[in-house]
Structures are given as structure tokens and as C-alpha cells.
Amino acid sequence: MSTKWTAPRIRALKGKQRFAMLTAYDYTTAQLMDEAEIPMLLVGDSLGMTVLGYENTLPVTLEQMLHHSAAVSRGAKNAMVIADLPFLTYQVSIEEAILNAGRCIKEAGVDGVKLEGGEIRAPHVRALVENGIPVLGHIGLTPQSVHAMGGFRVQGKTESDIERLIRDARALEDAGIFALVLEGMPSDTARRITEAISVPTIGIGAGPHCDGQVLVVNDLLGLTERPPKFAKKYADLRSELQRSFSSFKEEVESGTFPAPEHEY
Numbered sequence: 689m690s691t692k693w694t695a696p697r698i699r700a701l702k703g704k705q706r707f708a709m710l711t712a713y714d715y716t717t718a719q720l721m722d723e724a725e726i727p728m729l730l731v732g733d734s735l736g737m738t739v740l741g742y743e744n745t746l747p748v749t750l751e752q753m754l755h756h757s758a759a760v761s762r763g764a765k766n767a768m769v770i771a772d773l774p775f776l777t778y779q780v781s782i783e784e785a786i787l788n789a790g791r792c793i794k795e796a797g798v799d800g801v802k803l804e805g806g807e808i809r810a811p812h813v814r815a816l817v818e819n820g821i822p823v824l825g826h827i828g829l830t831p832q833s834v835h836a837m838g839g840f841r842v843q844g845k846t847e848s849d850i851e852r853l854i855r856d857a858r859a860l861e862d863a864g865i866f867a868l869v870l871e872g873m874p875s876d877t878a879r880r881i882t883e884a885i886s887v888p889t890i891g892i893g894a895g896p897h898c899d900g901q902v903l904v905v906n907d908l909l910g911l912t913e914r915p916p917k918f919a920k921k922y923a924d925l926r927s928e929l930q931r932s933f934s935s936f937k938e939e940v941e942s943g944t945f946p947a948p949e950h951e952y
């Protein structure tokens with residue numbers, strides 16, 4: 689018997705049970721992940737790249753996030769659904785962060801939000817948490833800072849960078865995050881951050897020492913043309929879909945579809 693996953697339940701997994709999170713962007717996929725008992729579904733702003741065809745996540749709007757988050761919420765019965773706050777919907781002021789995160793809760797029915805950044809975002813996190821909105825933090829390779837990083841580059845390689853990331857993680861923990869995504873960093877950096885805080889870390893391209901792991905669903909399903917090194921392909925849907933589309937085309941052109949069993 690499964691029950692609804694919540695921020696306190698996820699937080700309590702620290703040191704007890706590793707857990708999985710996946711990105712989801714639509715109703716059917718969310719339903720299947722929920723049936724597979726994935727505890728957390730992230731409506732990542734990666735949808736800008738995986739679903740909408742942008743080069744990076746920067747153009748994604750709050751309206752697009754609300755549209756996809758509502759679909760995922762309708763598909764997830766037990767999984768905790770988290771909406772990513774897109775670029776410039778939380779950085780400008782605490783007031784905007786509360787209003788925009790609040791819309792994700794009210795209009796899309798999600799259970800919490802994720803935002804990128806460390807110490808500098810602590811006041812925003814504190815305000816959201818004080819207003820009843822669970823927050824998932826995200827540090828390391830933060831894609832909304834792609835220009836500042838000079839590309840999608842692994843972070844936390846030098847001792848001073850590692851110490852800054854640990855400071856960021858502690859500031860976010862102190863502000864009230866229930867879990868923290870660690871993206872694109874050496875395994876040992878992620879291990880040190882994981883050991884430094886009492887909320888679970890969820891790694892992506894951050895090695896095996898995190899409390900949980902997240903993958904972008906398109907990478908896991910083999911839909912991504914050039915998947916990142918850290919992703920594991922659990923299916924080869926790109927070839928399977930290409931094969932299905934070609935077979936349909938051939939059967940329509942040759943007249944073998946529809947067959948008698950498809951007729952009324």
C-alpha cells in the first residue's frame with residue numbers, strides 16, 4: 689500500500705533509504721512513473737530543451753511550466769510533484785518568488801518548487817518555506833547560469849569551489865529546503881556536501897554518494913540524440929519510435945494498414 693510522498697517523508701529518508709526522482713513533463717508519463725512508485729517527479733525546466741526544442745532552459749516561461757506541471761500533477765497520485773521555477777521568476781524579488789511559486793501550487797497543483805542557486809537564494813527559500821511552500825534546492829552546475837559558467841561545465845573541482853558549495857548547501861539547509869539537487873560535480877565533492885548537511889541530496893552527474901539520484905526522462909528512455917556521459921539508457925525508444933513511424937508510413941503507402949481487424 690503506497691501513500692502520498694511529502695516533503696517531510698522525503699527529508700526523513702536521509703541516511704535510511706536511497707531514492708529515485710525523475711523528470712516528467714506530461715500526464716501519461718507521470719502516471720507510469722507513479723505506478724512504478726517513483727517517489728518524486730520533477731517538472732524540470734529542462735522541458736525547454738526536451739519538449740520545446742530550445743537550446744537551453746532560459747526561454748522557458750512560468751505559463752509553460754504551469755501547463756506541464758498541471759498535466760503531471762493530474763497523472764501522479766502518490767508521487768510528490770515539484771515544479772521548477774524558471775529563469776527570472778524568483779530572482780528579482782522575494783515577493784515575485786512567493787507569487788510565482790504560489791501559482792505553481794494553486795494553479796498546477798504541485799507539492800513544492802525547485803529553484804537554482806546557493807547562499808544568495810537563502811532569503812527567497814526562507815520566505816517560501818515560511819509561506820508553506822516546500823523548496824528543493826539546486827546547486828553545482830545550475831543550467832540557468834549557463835552564460836555565467838561559460839557553458840554546461842562541471843563545478844566544484846577546486847578546494848575553494850568545494851568550500852563555497854558546502855557554504856551554499858548549509859545556507860539553503862538553514863533556510864529550510866527539504867532536499868538539495870547536486871548537479872554536475874565530482875563524486876567526492878558531492879560526498880562532502882552530502883555529509884555536511886542533514887537534508888537528502890539528489891545527484892545528477894554527481895556520482896554515487898548522494899542520498900538520491902535523478903535523471904532526465906528523455907536520457908533514461910534513450911530519446912536524447914547525444915546523451916550526457918552521466919546518464920544511463922534504460923531503453924532505446926529513439927530507435928523504437930523511428931522504427932514504428934517508418935512501419936506505419938510503409939503500411940499506409942502499401943495499403944496493408946488498416947487491415948480487416950481495424951475496420952468497423
Ligand code: KIV
Nearest residue numbers: 711732733734869892
Ligand atoms: O530541469 C531539470 O530537469 C533539472 C534536473 C536536471 C535536476 O533541473
